[in-house]
Amino acid sequence: MIIITDEKCAGYSRYGHPERPARITATVERLKNQTGLPVKWIVPAQATDRQILRAHAPEMVARLKIPRDFDADTPFFENISDCARASVAAALDAMQIARKGENVFSLMRPPGHHATRDRSMGFCYLNNIAIAVLEALGAGAKRAAVFDFDVHHGNGTEDILLDREGVAVFSIHQFPCYPGTGEKDAGKNCFNYPVEPSVPRETYRATLARALGDLKNFQPELVAVSAGFDGYARDPLACGTLLAEDFYWLGGELRAMKIPFFSLLEGGYSSDLPELIFAYLKGVEGK
Numbered sequence: 048m049i050i051i052t053d054e055k056c057a058g059y060s061r062y063g064h065p066e067r068p069a070r071i072t073a074t075v076e077r078l079k080n081q082t083g084l085p086v087k088w089i090v091p092a093q094a095t096d097r098q099i100l101r102a103h104a105p106e107m108v109a110r111l112k113i114p115r116d117f118d119a120d121t122p123f124f125e126n127i128s129d130c131a132r133a134s135v136a137a138a139l140d141a142m143q144i145a146r147k148g149e150n151v152f153s154l155m156r157p158p159g160h161h162a163t164r165d166r167s168m169g170f171c172y173l174n175n176i177a178i179a180v181l182e183a184l185g186a187g188a189k190r191a192a193v194f195d196f197d198v199h200h201g202n203g204t205e206d207i208l209l210d211r212e213g214v215a216v217f218s219i220h221q222f223p224c225y226p227g228t229g230e231k232d233a234g235k236n237c238f239n240y241p242v243e244p245s246v247p248r249e250t251y252r253a254t255l256a257r258a259l260g261d262l263k264n265f266q267p268e269l270v271a272v273s274a275g276f277d278g279y280a281r282d283p284l285a286c287g288t289l290l291a292e293d294f295y296w297l298g299g300e301l302r303a304m305k306i307p308f309f310s311l312l313e314g315g316y317s318s319d320l321p322e323l324i325f326a327y328l329k330g331v332e333g334k
């Protein structure tokens with residue numbers, strides 16, 4: 048398992064904000080203090096403007112340097128442009144590594160799936176996964192899919208990839224919930240699987256299984272996974288019902304498709320996040 052991370056991504060925080068540096072630092076510590084899953088650690092390279100501008104408006108990228116909060120959930124930080132670009136770079140590296148057939152996880156912050164073409168929002172500044180998918184298409188991939196199991200709808204990914212030739216987006220999320228979208232499918236290629244708050248765990252898992260079936264039927268040559276762990280039963284931000292073993296199962300199901308895939312950390316705000324990520328990675332690795 049290759050894990051891409053960078054201490055830079057723990058270098059911004061606002062007191063009391065759930066999207067905090069310990070999400071990464073505690074997970075790194077957990078994964079370094081285990082022997083069951085061999086890990087090769089790497090740091091991200093760099094993302095270029097050309098890569099980022101495939102997904103975002105130039106004004107939106109410039110806005111990252113203007114010292115004003117983006118919304119109540121999404122504060123401005125002096126170094127947020129650098130941190131967001133490092134998170135994009137890790138996504139791009141993960142995509143390249145997956146295309147070579149290796150298991151890879153990007154353990155970075157900020158997350159990205161709420162960032163739309165024009166707007167940073169919902170703890171997200173640049174849309175890491177959409178940028179990586181567009182790069183894969185630019186590099187010659189013919190069919191790529193996004194599988195987003197974060198408990199929140201990947202509205203930004205949908206906004207950027209809507210009706211793009213050769214791409215399909217599958218998002219399983221709680222509805223109603225932030226950001227209020229994702230009740231129905233969108234365009235020709237964005238498939239949404241809403242689950243009700245506090246849905247029985249078996250129903251949540253059956254919905255994930257249905258989305259995985261549809262993903263497989265799309266026959267992508269590459270799958271980009273928005274791995275959010277906030278569908279967890281004890282997550283403070285939503286009313287999900289999943290347990291660590293469900294994330295293990297998800298990792299195993301993605302592995303069983305035998306299609307190259309890479310995963311990027313999106314949400315997950317419980318103090319159990321390191322265990323949830325560890326469970327998922329064991330599933331991915333077939334351990």
Ligand SMILES: [Zn+2]
Binds near residue numbers: 197198199275277315
């Ligand atoms: Zn989320």
